[in-house]
Amino acid sequence: MILTQLVAGSQRRVQAVPLAERMALEQRARQMTAPAPSFKRALAQPGLTIIGEVKRASPSKGLIAPDFDYLQIAQDYQNAKIDAISVLTEPDYFQGRLAYLEAIAATVTVPTLRKDFIVDASQVAAARVAGASAVLLIVAALDPDQLKRLLDLTHALQLDALVEAHTAADIKQAVAAGADIIGINNRNLQDFSVDIATSQQLRQQIPATCLAVAESGIQTPSQVHQLATAGFDAILVGETLMRAPDKAAAVAQLRAGVVA
Numbered sequence: 001m002i003l004t005q006l007v008a009g010s011q012r013r014v015q016a017v018p019l020a021e022r023m024a025l026e027q028r029a030r031q032m033t034a035p036a037p038s039f040k041r042a043l044a045q046p047g048l049t050i051i052g053e054v055k056r057a058s059p060s061k062g063l064i065a066p067d068f069d070y071l072q073i074a075q076d077y078q079n080a081k082i083d084a085i086s087v088l089t090e091p092d093y094f095q096g097r098l099a100y101l102e103a104i105a106a107t108v109t110v111p112t113l114r115k116d117f118i119v120d121a122s123q124v125a126a127a128r129v130a131g132a133s134a135v136l137l138i139v140a141a142l143d144p145d146q147l148k149r150l151l152d153l154t155h156a157l158q159l160d161a162l163v164e165a166h167t168a169a170d171i172k173q174a175v176a177a178g179a180d181i182i183g184i185n186n187r188n189l190q191d192f193s194v195d196i197a198t199s200q201q202l203r204q205q206i207p208a209t210c211l212a213v214a215e216s217g218i219q220t221p222s223q224v225h226q227l228a229t230a231g232f233d234a235i236l237v238g239e240t241l242m243r244a245p246d247k248a249a250a251v252a253q254l255r256a257g258v259v260a
């Protein structure tokens with residue numbers, strides 16, 4: 001399964017860095033006092049909020065943006081009044097880089113999310129040092145202990161975590177670990193098929209104390225309308241916005257779905 005490969009790649013990259021260096025990075029992150037802009041507060045604003053994603057390629061779609069001016073894209077998202085920006089940092093399948101996130105966080109004022117397959121404390125620390133406001137933690141990629149430890153570290157470093165679930169059992173595990181922002185990924189990790197109904201079906205499993213985010217495959221105003229009606233606080237949109245030549249028009253079109 002693809003997730004297994006992605007997690008293995010992440011583990012390899014982590015192990016390639018000497019332990020002393022990883023510990024030093026965590027130390028550095030712990031010493032940072034100035035908080036990054038709040039991801040959670042940005043998502044909690046009234047109405048359905050939008051996270052735009054900066055993604056060059058993906059395992060299911062291949063190369064999405066051959067002409068990948070990531071700083072311009074992030075700036076366009078911000079000008080389009082997007083609420084937060086997700087930046088892929090996984091290098092092998094998504095052609096991401098931590099350096100993209102670092103440059104984007106230094107350029108925009110909206111909060112940023114590190115989108116990667118996080119399996120180790122040093123990856124959370126690196127996100128903090130790079131200026132991110134939040135990290136993605138995928139329930140299916142972690143055992144319950146790991147999830148709890150990484151989530152605790154995330155909060156200790158003054159970061160938020162978007163905890164990604166695919167099933168009702170994942171949501172239970174996320175809540176048990178202390179998650180306060182839960183994302184439901186509409187993309188099936190075994191076969192890459194996307195079904196927006198996944199979000200709608202699982203929405204009620206997320207407790208009212210958590211923010212709920214619908215992720216993947218969101219293209220049309222009518223889908224946005226369905227997700228807003230289902231009670232989501234935010235949506236995460238990648239490909240649709242990456243392929244749109246006019247980001248402001250594309251964001252406005254999605255927003256039109258909220259009230260439609």
Ligand SMILES: O=P(O)(O)OC[C@@H](O)[C@@H](O)c1c[nH]c2ccccc12
Nearest residue numbers: 185215216217218236237238239240
């Ligand atoms: O491009 P889309 O279909 O709008 O999807 C965005 C985002 O949800 C997707 O990139 C994603 C969701 N969960 C992930 C985990 C890792 C990497 C990527 C993802």
